[in-house]
């Protein structure tokens with residue numbers, strides 16, 4: 001401590017999500033797979049955080065643990081998960097459901113599958129908004145769709161999920177999620193099922209919405225170019241561990257871990273190419 005440091009340091013802002021020493025494994029008939037191995041991670045309120053790493057490194061497991069949405073086969077073996085200061089291990093099923101409903105948003109990988117195929121979009125929006133005490137008249141629903149940049153909201157309200165494109169379905173799923181005003185949004189490869197042209201529009205939309213509402217975004221991505229463009233901080237995972245984390249530009253331009261170097265060199269949407277593009 002230096003001489004002029006304050007006697008009582010300012011308390012750090014409470015983390016939106018805080019993982020401490022989190023380890024988890026999958027137990028199946030085929031054996032035991034260690035998926036997370038001592039993960040320490042704090043996500044600040046309003047932060048845009050990317051989690052990157054090769055397939056099987058544990059990214060989805062980490063993000064699912066944040067909402068205790070782990071598959072049945074997955075067991076937390078040690079460590080803790082805190083969401084908005086609450087230790088999930090101390091919450092019963094009803095309290096977990098309430099926390100998910102009130103504070104956490106998930107953006108699906110496959111948006112069309114996340115909608116009910118038997119119901120028109122309008123009906124699904126009504127059913128989602130009514131318990132929140134939100135207006136569900138046609139004009140309000142159209143306005144909700146307009147906010148996610150759907151151009152003909154009145155027309156779209158009348159459609160069934162199979163009649164909308166993947167990009168449109170993702171906009172609808174985002175509208176449904178953001179209508180609950182979550183403090184924390186978790187997006188596990190939200191554009192994996194979409195065409196590259198639509199991908200950019202959807203990511204721009206997500207970032208715009210979270211920035212406006214001060215929501216923390218935890219975004220799992222394989223696209224380092226997109227990560228560079230939008231995220232404050234990157235976490236690099238490898239074999240269930242965080243091998244490197246830091247401000248996006250620092251990690252991608254000056255990677256310290258050998259593994260990050262390999263990743264930056266090999267991944268599609270190479271960060272160095274994206275940087276050149278940004279200069280043009």
Ligand SMILES: Nc1ncnc2c1ncn2[C@@H]1O[C@H](COP(=O)(O)OP(=O)(O)OP(=O)(O)O)[C@@H](O)[C@H]1O
Pocket residue numbers: 026027028033034035053054055056057058059060061062071073
């Ligand atoms: N349902 C499951 N049953 C058994 N093992 C699983 C299951 N889901 C994941 N695993 C294993 O846990 C480890 C971490 O998987 P996880 O899905 O978290 O990785 P990921 O980084 O999200 O990969 P990807 O980029 O392919 O989505 C891997 O070894 C994986 O094989």
Ligand code: NI
Pocket residue numbers: 059060061188
């Ligand atoms: Ni995954």
